[in-house]
Amino acid sequence: MNAEIIAVGTELLLGQIVNSNAQFLSNHLAEIGVDVFRHTAVGDNADRLLQVIKEAEKRADLLIFTGGLGPTKDDLTKETIANHVKKQLIYDEEALESIQIFFEKTKLKMTENNKKQALVMEDSTVLPNRNGMAPGMFLKTETNSYMLLPGPPKEMQPMFLSFGKPLLMQLIGQVEKIESKVLRFFGIGESQLETDLEDLILLQNNPTIAPLAGDGEVTIRITAKNSPNAKAEDLIQRVEEKIMERVGSYFYGYDQSSIMEEMVKLLKEQKKTIACAESLTGGLFQSELTSFSGTSEIFKGGIVCYSNKVKEQILGVANETLHTFGAVSEQCAKELAENVMTQFGTDYGISFTGVAGPDSLEGKKPGTVWIGLAEKGSETKAFLLQLVGSRNGIRKRTVKYGCHYVLQLL
Numbered sequence: 001m002n003a004e005i006i007a008v009g010t011e012l013l014l015g016q017i018v019n020s021n022a023q024f025l026s027n028h029l030a031e032i033g034v035d036v037f038r039h040t041a042v043g044d045n046a047d048r049l050l051q052v053i054k055e056a057e058k059r060a061d062l063l064i065f066t067g068g069l070g071p072t073k074d075d076l077t078k079e080t081i082a083n084h085v086k087k088q089l090i091y092d093e094e095a096l097e098s099i100q101i102f103f104e105k106t107k108l109k110m111t112e113n114n115k116k117q118a119l120v121m122e123d124s125t126v127l128p129n130r131n132g133m134a135p136g137m138f139l140k141t142e143t144n145s146y147m148l149l150p151g152p153p154k155e156m157q158p159m160f161l162s163f164g165k166p167l168l169m170q171l172i173g174q175v176e177k178i179e180s181k182v183l184r185f186f187g188i189g190e191s192q193l194e195t196d197l198e199d200l201i202l203l204q205n206n207p208t209i210a211p212l213a214g215d216g217e218v219t220i221r222i223t224a225k226n227s228p229n230a231k232a233e234d235l236i237q238r239v240e241e242k243i244m245e246r247v248g249s250y251f252y253g254y255d256q257s258s259i260m261e262e263m264v265k266l267l268k269e270q271k272k273t274i275a276c277a278e279s280l281t282g283g284l285f286q287s288e289l290t291s292f293s294g295t296s297e298i299f300k301g302g303i304v305c306y307s308n309k310v311k312e313q314i315l316g317v318a319n320e321t322l323h324t325f326g327a328v329s330e331q332c333a334k335e336l337a338e339n340v341m342t343q344f345g346t347d348y349g350i351s352f353t354g355v356a357g358p359d360s361l362e363g364k365k366p367g368t369v370w371i372g373l374a375e376k377g378s379e380t381k382a383f384l385l386q387l388v389g390s391r392n393g394i395r396k397r398t399v400k401y402g403c404h405y406v407l408q409l410l
Contacts, residue, residue, distance in 0.1 A: 002061055003036050007022060008066065024153070063144060063147070071116050131159070136164065182222075184259070186218075188218060207232075259403040272348060274298060275340045277303050285352065321335055333372030340374075351371065371383045
């Protein structure tokens with residue numbers, strides 16, 4: 001079975017909301033062997049929606065719609081589909097009763113148009129909405145299948161997991177098991193990674209290998225189906241071993257992990273502590289670090305030293321260092337890292353100093369960054385980066401590089 005996911009709503013086209021529903025559905029459809037070849041977004045317009053439906057029917061067995069099931073006039077998904085497949089809309093009594101109970105409990109006036117949400121196509125399987133008002137529905141015709149789901153993710157996701165996905169699994173009969181694993185890399189570009197793995201990518205079949213770049217790092221998704229000779233997990237493992245032989249030095253974690261999360265895990269495992277001094281990043285490192293529970297075990301504190309006065313008077317950077325080499329320098333980065341480690345009594349100290357832009361500083365162009373890394377009983381190191389991009393993009397990538405260097409040290 002192959003599917004097309006059609007998101008209905010003008011707000012998607014205006015960029016007011018992100019179509020996270022398509023990502024969620026694609027992920028779960030892949031698990032049960034349903035191939036998704038296309039995502040489509042269309043505004044709240046019956047003629048354009050009908051055109052999209054007719055085109056999608058030629059390409060896909062299953063059409064999954066999200067959005068347009070609400071009470072207002074611009075919610076027209078089920079009306080358009082019902083007219084197209086020549087089905088009447090009838091009230092689902094359970095849904096209608098649920099809507100009436102909601103208004104009674106909340107003591108709000110129930111306007112007549114709210115009843116519209118309880119309408120479903122005749123002969124369809126109703127998908128109950130336990131988190132909202134409008135039920136979903138599933139209809140199978142001689143040529144295509146149609147699944148209608150609400151737009152809000154808090155309603156759509158539990159409805160699909162509880163009712164939509166099991167229904168599709170039953171329809172398919174024998175589920176072709178699909179497994180995926182995401183490998184995460186930092187410090188290597190997408191083009192270089194693809195070059196290093198070119199032959200594996202060109203020869204891919206089962207498993208498939210999909211590189212993806214984003215936010216300063218690269219991921220590889222390995223996806224496999226069970227074959228007569230091997231389980232999907234074993235096929236993925238074989239490919240992963242080949243990939244790690246070539247680019248394993250850049251690898252830091254799996255699936256939905258982050259480089260900051262992996263750093264926190266290793267610090268906890270090794271019972272090490274860290275403190276930081278932030279100039280360029282202005283507290284971003286500390287903010288992200290403390291977003292993980294249990295961080296107090298490994299993070300003792302930090303100082304935002306945006307001005308040279310704070311660098312000198314609070315963190316003890318030598319006046320001679322600032323006047324001779326400047327704040328954006330190897331020497332300053334090292335002193336910041338060493339001194340913050342000493343002040344907080346930690347195993348490691350990390351510092352960030354540089355030029356986020358858009359203007360130059362101390363004769364150094366935007367994107368010039370120094371990261372200092374001090375370790376108790378060892379020689380302090382400093383790393384020079386030359387980054388490009390927006391001001392906030394440079395700051396975010398600087399934090400990731402800091403985590404990268406700490407991970408290497410650990």
